[in-house]
Amino acid sequence: MKGLDFFRIICEAHAPSGREDWLYSIIKDNFKEFGDTTITKLNNMYIHKKGITSNKLMIMSHVDEVFLMVKEISEDGFIKFEGFGVDAKSLVSQEVIIHGKEDISGIVALKYNYNDKDKSKVSMKNLYIETGFNKEKLSGIVKLGDYITLDRKMIYLLNNNVSCKSIDNRASIFAMYVCAEELKNVNSDLDIYFVCSCQEEVGHRGAKMVSYDIKPDIGIALDVTFDSGILGDNNRENKLGKGPVICIGPNIHAKIRNRLIETADKYNIPYQVEVEPGNTGTDAWDIQTSVGGIATILVSIPIKYMHTSVEVVNIEDIRNTGRLLARLIQDLKESELEGLFCF
Incomplete structure (x- = not known):
């Protein structure tokens, strides 16, 4: 088409x-x-x-x-974020782009609490973004308030459907x-x-x-x-x-x-x-x-x-x-x- x-x-x-x-x-x-x-x-x-x-x-x-925004860069180099319009459960293990001075790829990881009796509980509080950079390197590229968006290529499904x-x-x-x-x-x-x-x-x-x-x-x-x-x-x-x-x-x-x-x-x-x-x-x-x-x-x-x-x-x-x-x-x-x- x-x-x-x-x-x-x-x-x-x-x-x-x-x-x-x-x-x-x-x-x-x-x-x-x-x-x-x-x-x-x-x-x-x-x-x-x-x-x-x-x-x-x-x-x-x-x-x-819909999007996320950088809230904090931890001492270990992880990015904490606020979300708007996105259910936290849908973010687990997703690829994202952090739009700083340059675009950086990241993954959304779940900090699993083994002592939590409710194993299905997921919130923005126990999610963070891993980029591979340490805090010093990351802080030179990313600042508080930078946008974060989901990163996904279009997939062609059956019956004329597509996903992205x-x-x-x-x-x-x-x-x-x-x-x-x-x-x-x-x-x-x-x-x-x-x-x-x-x-x-x-x-x-x-x-x-x-x-x-x-x-x-x-x-x-x-x-x-x-x-x-x-x-x-x-x-x-x-x-x-x-x-x-x-x-x-x-x-x-x-x-x-x-x-x-x-x-x-x-x-x-x-x-x-x-x-x-x-x-x-x-x-x-x-x-x-x-x-x-x-x-x-x-x-x-x-x-x-x-x-x-x-x-x-x-x-x-x-x-x-x-x-x-x-x-x-x-x-x-x-x-x-x-x-x-x-x-």
């Missing part, structure tokens, strides 16, 4: 919250044929594809990934790429903004900033959601390989959601639905209430093992997400907007 190398490269690359710029040169190189690129002062990036009218549709995918770190949310960036590719020779009625937002993992901050910057008429948040299969979230009905997941709930504009479902049915694009009666926990939550209110929908890609180094996604789900959004944009006319926005 065209662009699959791009997906692999962005998944294997590193861009923790606050350092999304580490990824932007790669994204810019791959999106440059689709529109003009802007990077804002606080690390949002968007690609603008000019439409026929002045009405705006924004598709947003966050760039940042940072599929949350690089899968959505790839879906935007598929969408942009599908619209390459389409003159859409609406101005299209493909947005790579910053700091979603620490509070959806980029979504607020860029919504005020662009002021779109329609906002589409792209993210991942939990698979409900074996070892998944039993409270959901999302399955890998069954298509993008369209969210239903008060965070979602009902008429635009229905328009998206009609588009999926029209073009025989598989999709699933997910009910979220409260906070969706995504950029959609902040887009909706920005600039006096933006008509917002959320489309998610199901994945397994979220916020680990072995997240799993189905490539066809990504492709169908991009295709669905492209068909919506292709068919959407300015004359429809007033009717869509009326309750």
Whole structure:
């Protein structure tokens, strides 16, 4: 599939919250044929594809990934760390990169307490990173507060599935790429903004900033959601390989959601639905209430093992997400907007 190398490269690359710029040169190189690129002062990036009218549709995918930070360098040369968004149990025996003055490889080791009756107990307190350096050498390269990210190469599994770190949310960036590719020779009625937002993992901050910057008429948040299969979230009905997941709930504009479902049915694009009666926990939550209110929908890609180094996604789900959004944009006319926005 065209662009699959791009997906692999962005998944294997590193861009923790606050350092999304580490990824932007790669994204810019791959999106440059689709529109003009802007990077804002606080690390949002968007690609603008000019439409026929002045009405705006924004598709947003966050760039940042979950991460660790250096908390202490022990006398023995081990790195203690704080984590954000990562379950301590998933870190045991993982490979990491410490982003100091230069990048250093390390492994996460578990300090096993033989006197602890609960042998299954794992916390950040008994994990440390081994680099092989002593404290003197390490202190010349690494300082407190340096970022640490998971290090993992993409693995190709059966049935068109792949596994890697940072599929949350690089899968959505790839879906935007598929969408942009599908619209390459389409003159859409609406101005299209493909947005790579910053700091979603620490509070959806980029979504607020860029919504005020662009002021779109329609906002589409792209993210991942939990698979409900074996070892998944039993409270959901999302399955890998069954298509993008369209969210239903008060965070979602009902008429635009229905328009998206009609588009999926029209073009025989598989999709699933997910009910979220409260906070969706995504950029959609902040887009909706920005600039006096933006008509917002959320489309998610199901994945397994979220916020680990072995997240799993189905490539066809990504492709169908991009295709669905492209068909919506292709068919959407300015004359429809007033009717869509009326309750």
